[in-house]
Amino acid sequence: xxxxxxxNQLTKRxxxxxxxxxxxxxxPKGEIYGFLGPNxxxxxxxxxxxxxxMKPSFGSVQVFQKFLNEDRxxxxxxxxxxxxxxxxxxxxxxxxxxxxxxxxxxxxxxSITEVLELVRLSDVGNKKVKGFSLGMKQRLGIASALLxxxxxxxxxxxxxxxDPSGIIEIRNLIxxxxxxxxxxxxxSSHLLSEIDQIATTVGVLNKGHLIFQDTIERMREYSxxxxxxxxxxxxxxWQSLVAAGIKAELHNGMISLKEKxxxxxxxxxxxxxxxxxxxxxxxxEKGSLEGIFLEMTTEEKSL
Amino acid sequence: xIGKLVAQDVLKIKRKGIWFLTFLGPFxxxxxxxxxxxxxxxxxxxxxxxxxxxxxSNVSAFSPFALILGIAILTSFMASIENETNGWKQxxxxxxxxxxxxxSKFTVLVMLLxxxxxxxxxxxxxxGVFLNLGDEIPYLELLKYSIYPFLASLPVxxxxxxxxxxxxxxxxxxxxxxxxxxxxxxxxxxPDWMIWKxxxxxxxxxxxxxxxxxxxTFGAILYVIGMVDFMRRDVK
Numbered sequence: 252x253x254x255x256x257x258x259n260q261l262t263k264r265x266x267x268x269x270x271x272x273x274x275x276x277x278x279p280k281g282e283i284y285g286f287l288g289p290n291x292x293x294x295x296x297x298x299x300x301x302x303x304x305m306k307p308s309f310g311s312v313q314v315f316q317k318f319l320n321e322d323r324x325x326x327x328x329x330x331x332x333x334x335x336x337x338x339x340x341x342x343x344x345x346x347x348x349x350x351x352x353x354x355x356x357x358x359x360x361x362s363i364t365e366v367l368e369l370v371r372l373s374d375v376g377n378k379k380v381k382g383f384s385l386g387m388k389q390r391l392g393i394a395s396a397l398l399x400x401x402x403x404x405x406x407x408x409x410x411x412x413x414d415p416s417g418i419i420e421i422r423n424l425i426x427x428x429x430x431x432x433x434x435x436x437x438x439s440s441h442l443l444s445e446i447d448q449i450a451t452t453v454g455v456l457n458k459g460h461l462i463f464q465d466t467i468e469r470m471r472e473y474s475x476x477x478x479x480x481x482x483x484x485x486x487x488x489w490q491s492l493v494a495a496g497i498k499a500e501l502h503n504g505m506i507s508l509k510e511k512x513x514x515x516x517x518x519x520x521x522x523x524x525x526x527x528x529x530x531x532x533x534x535x536e537k538g539s540l541e542g543i544f545l546e547m548t549t550e551e552k553s554l
Numbered sequence: 555x556i557g558k559l560v561a562q563d564v565l566k567i568k569r570k571g572i573w574f575l576t577f578l579g580p581f582x583x584x585x586x587x588x589x590x591x592x593x594x595x596x597x598x599x600x601x602x603x604x605x606x607x608x609x610x611s612n613v614s615a616f617s618p619f620a621l622i623l624g625i626a627i628l629t630s631f632m633a634s635i636e637n638e639t640n641g642w643k644q645x646x647x648x649x650x651x652x653x654x655x656x657x658s659k660f661t662v663l664v665m666l667l668x669x670x671x672x673x674x675x676x677x678x679x680x681x682g683v684f685l686n687l688g689d690e691i692p693y694l695e696l697l698k699y700s701i702y703p704f705l706a707s708l709p710v711x712x713x714x715x716x717x718x719x720x721x722x723x724x725x726x727x728x729x730x731x732x733x734x735x736x737x738x739x740x741x742x743x744x745p746d747w748m749i750w751k752x753x754x755x756x757x758x759x760x761x762x763x764x765x766x767x768x769x770x771t772f773g774a775i776l777y778v779i780g781m782v783d784f785m786r787r788d789v790k
Contacts (some may be wrong), residue, residue, distance in 0.1 A: 287725045302647045304789040327649040338644035339637065342569045355648050360753070 253280045253314070255403050255435040256301060256343075260310035263296050270296045272459035273310065276451070278437060281429055282498075285450025285467070286439035293459040294439045298407050301437075302332055312401065328356075331401035333409055337392025341381040345372055346393050348380055349398055366394040370424065383451055386417035393421065397428075405507040406438045410445060422449055478516050480506040481532040488528040495522045511535075513532065555650055559658035567662070568701070569672055572628065573733075576666045576750055579624045580674035583616045593684055605687040607695065613678050614699045618753035621667070621737040622705055625711050626731025630782050632659055633718035633727065642742075643789050652785045660715055660777060667704055667711065675700035698762070699755075704725060707751035707764040708773025716780025721786060 256278040263271040278284045278475040288294050299305040301312055301321045312319040313325045339348050350362045367373045370390040375383070380391060389409065394526050396404055406425070411419045426449055428434045446467075448452060453470045455463035463470070481504075482488045489501045497519050498509040508519055516533070523530055578672070590612060591598055602608035636642050645655055675696050683691070715735070719728035733748050741754035752769050755762035 299643075299789070304643055304646050306788065324651065327647060330647070332644075332647045334643050334647070336639065337638045338641045340641065341638065343566065345566070347565060351562045351565050352644075352648065354565065355558050355650060357558060382738045472710055 254278060254313075254317060255280050256284075256311060256420060256437065257313040258297075258301070258317075259313075259370055260510035261300060261307055263293070263300060263305060263310040264308040269459055271300070271307075271456075274459075274461045275458070275464075276461060277464065278435060280435055281423065282452045283429060283436045283438060283450045285446030285447050285453045286456065287443060287453060288439075289439065290441055292456045293454055294441075296409055297388060297456065298332075298334055298405055298437070298439060300335070301405060302330065302441065303327070304334070309320060314396040318411070321519060328399070329402040330405060331396035331399065332402070332405040332407075333396045334391045334405070334505065336411075337388050337395070339380045339388060339391055341396075342379065343382070343429060344377050344379055346376040348391060352395055352398055356380055358399055362400070366397050366543050369397065370394045373422075385412050386414065388415070388418075389421065393432055397455045400432065404434050404436045406436065408439055408441070410440070418445075427451055438517075447478065453545060476511060478508045478511045479532075479536055480508065480519070481534075482506060482529060483529040483531070486524055488526075491520060491526045497522065505517075507536075555654050557662070559650060559654055560626055560661050563658050563662040567632070570631060570635065572631055574668050575624065575627060575631075576676050577673060579620050579670050581775060583613060583620045584677040586616055587613055587626045587678075588681060590659070591681075595685070604778050605685075606682060606690070606692050607685055609682055609685065610678065610695055613674075614703065614755070615736055617674060618703050618707070618734065618741065619698070621670075621707050621752060621753050623731075623735045624667065624670060625663075626715050626734060627709060628663055628722055629635075629711065629714040629718045630727050630731065632663060632715070633721075634724055636719075637722070637724065640790070646789045648710050649729075653781060654718070656715075656781045656784045660712070660721070663715065664708075664710060667707075668701075671700045671704040680703075684773065702762050702766050703753040704757060706762075706769035707775075709749040709752070709776050710787055712773050712776035712780055714785065716776065719780070719784055722790075736790065 254277050256276060258274055258276040258535065261271060261274040261276070262269065264431060274297060276297070284295055286297075296305065300307050301314065301319070303319055317326055321328060321458065340351065343351070345365060345367065353360065353363055361494065364373070367376050370393055372390055372394065374389065376506065383391065389412070393406070393409060396406065409425070410421050413421065425436060425438065428436060437448065438446070450467050453467050454461055454465065454466065485501060485504060485506060489499055489506050490497045494507065497515070499519070500507050508516060520533065521532060579582060585705055587609070598608070598612075617623055636645065646652060678700065679691070679693075679696055715726060716726070717730050737748065737750035739751060741751045741756055741768060744751040746757050748770060752765040755765050757764050
């Protein structure tokens with residue numbers, strides 16, 4: 252498989268603390284790689300090393316199958332990035348901000364109007380960025396990252412601080428890119444729901460360790476949701492369900508159904524009602540990121 | 555690569571009042587002489603046979619001080635433009651070397667200060683002509699006393715740029731700058747080896763050229779030290 256980003260034993264140490272520990276990241280071409288992890292897991296540090304903003308303490312980074320420490324400038328010509336909060340010059344207009352970058356890339360001016368259009372900032376292109384809302388600044392940051400038509404786009408928490416409509420807008424924009432422009436995307440987030448909706452491949456970082464790296468489908472298997480029933484006389488209710496051939500478990504005073512298709516849930520409810528049990532609640536327990544982390548880390552230990 | 559970065563840096567200093575300061579510095583220095591000569595022209599003209607030389611020495615009593623102050627303010631401004639929203643990370647993620655980034659900042663500052671020096675020569679000349687100091691205008695001396703202090707101040711520029719770019723807290727370069735200004739103000743009593751004395755063109759051998767050569771040499775050395783340190787550091 253052709254990997255756009257490949258790290259080998261990538262490690263970063265700050266004094267005694269190890270922020271990133273022997274990470275072997277693999278991003279296949281054309282994928283949206285969701286880089287997941289709680290705050291402080293080392294995501295941003297990893298991304299900084301991918302861009303050469305920080306030097307690894309150990310290990311290597313390959314982008315486009317070239318070593319970053321040898322070919323940094325050629326690699327960066329084809330990489331667009333937005334690391335943490337967008338950097339911009341508030342005293343300049345949106346257009347001038349992009350113009351400053353354009354000068355360095357040496358690309359035609361038409362690309363500025365193009366990206367402004369893409370992130371829907373054309374109307375405010377001549378306004379100073381000082382007065383922009385957070386969402387507009389974030390969009391300007393994405394425009395800066397896309398200005399030179401990169402082949403790899405690195406977005407670090409691009410939806411941080413955005414309102415729901417802003418998040419949806421950015422998400423749709425990101426989703427469109429691989430198909431329209433053939434871009435490979437690395438997007439980091441601490442929200443599983445965020446990654447779940449756009450990523451095709453997922454890497455999970457926890458305390459500097461890459462504890463999971465596979466397709467989103469495999470990830471979803473980890474985050475199986477449960478349907479929980481709160482009923483009267485639960486012991487008997489559970490027994491009656493099992494007797495009716497429905498796979499269920501009893502724990503924490505709730506009955507949890509193993510099969511959670513609509514049909515199966517309806518069947519279970521019907522059976523309970525039929526047997527005169529009172530149903531207080533039928534709820535879905537969403538697999539939280541924490542829960543999945545716990546599962547993953549415990550699994551790692553048991554291995 | 556460096557040309558593109560300089561063009562970028564020139565764009566970025568727009569609307570920051572940097573161009574205005576570049577003009578204000580030399581204007582302020584000559585304006586002080588406007589007050590001086592405005593109040594006691596007759597007395598000042600009596601002080602010397604060579605009115606032009608005496609006028610130039612009056613102007614250059616304040617120019618080193620203005621220069622050091624200007625360096626402190628401009629370098630801090632330049633750094634704050636990037637520090638404001640951490641532009642350093644965006645800049646470093648561009649396909650340019652960190653060496654070029656640093657060189658570009660230095661180049662733009664040198665350009666601005668050089669422009670200031672040229673303006674100083676022009677303003678001094680204009681006011682001198684206005685004062686009617688004599689028909690034999692010493693163009694070379696005027697230029698010399700405008701450009702030499704600038705060249706002799708390059709180590710201060712290199713030092714300030716270094717401190718400003720690597721400090722997260724802009725209080726540090728400002729403090730260093732204020733000390734520099736105070737030191738340059740007391741240039742007469744400073745030992746010859748102190749870089750803040752050099753723009754005054756004073757030394758025990760009475761030869762301004764020595765300060766210029768020292769300025770160029772130590773400016774280059776301090777520049778390289780600053781650049782290497784800047785390149786070595788991780789971008790936060």
